[in-house]
Amino acid sequence: MDLTTAVASASTALDLLKTALKIRDQNLMDKAIADMVDQLRNVNMAALEASQEALTGVKEARKADQRITELEAEVRELQTKADERDKYHLVQVGNNSFAYTLKDAPPDGQQRHYLCQTCFDNEGKKAVMQFGGRVNLLCPACKSEIHSAQLQAQSDDDYRRAVARNEQARRESQDSWRI
Numbered sequence: 001m002d003l004t005t006a007v008a009s010a011s012t013a014l015d016l017l018k019t020a021l022k023i024r025d026q027n028l029m030d031k032a033i034a035d036m037v038d039q040l041r042n043v044n045m046a047a048l049e050a051s052q053e054a055l056t057g058v059k060e061a062r063k064a065d066q067r068i069t070e071l072e073a074e075v076r077e078l079q080t081k082a083d084e085r086d087k088y089h090l091v092q093v094g095n096n097s098f099a100y101t102l103k104d105a106p107p108d109g110q111q112r113h114y115l116c117q118t119c120f121d122n123e124g125k126k127a128v129m130q131f132g133g134r135v136n137l138l139c140p141a142c143k144s145e146i147h148s149a150q151l152q153a154q155s156d157d158d159y160r161r162a163v164a165r166n167e168q169a170r171r172e173s174q175d176s177w178r179i
Helices: 002-088 117-122 148-179
Strands: 087-092 098-104 136-138 145-147
Touching: 002 087, 087 145, 098 117, 098 145
Parallel strands: none
Antiparallel strands: 087 098, 136 145
């Protein structure tokens, strides 16, 4: 074998080696790119799942906020009812009969009234009992009826006080004219 053939063979071998290295490097690079694409795909999937979970969390938070708003309104309504209920107390109005009436004196211009115990306790309704005659109270809602000599006496006392106030006012008016 002569030197030219040996150099040509070595040159061919070197070219083959370079080609082999290029192929190996390309294969490594292709594998690395494929691995990166897989990793990016996994990252994208994780980001998508995280976004979906965040969206679900936002929806649940909105539902919770809405429920809180509903519950706050319900609490306000119940507090209003409780405050209104606290204005009344149960009194005996007759023969083992009870009704609710204001704890404090009624405001000017408003008459003392009685609420049906059954309606107030069971349904939270303020059904004002109506006089049916001088000694009976009737509930317009549940049609309960209470007979009460005690109410008759109170009614008579209220009437006497009103007559006395009117008489006093009349006398004061006459006295002011005399001066």
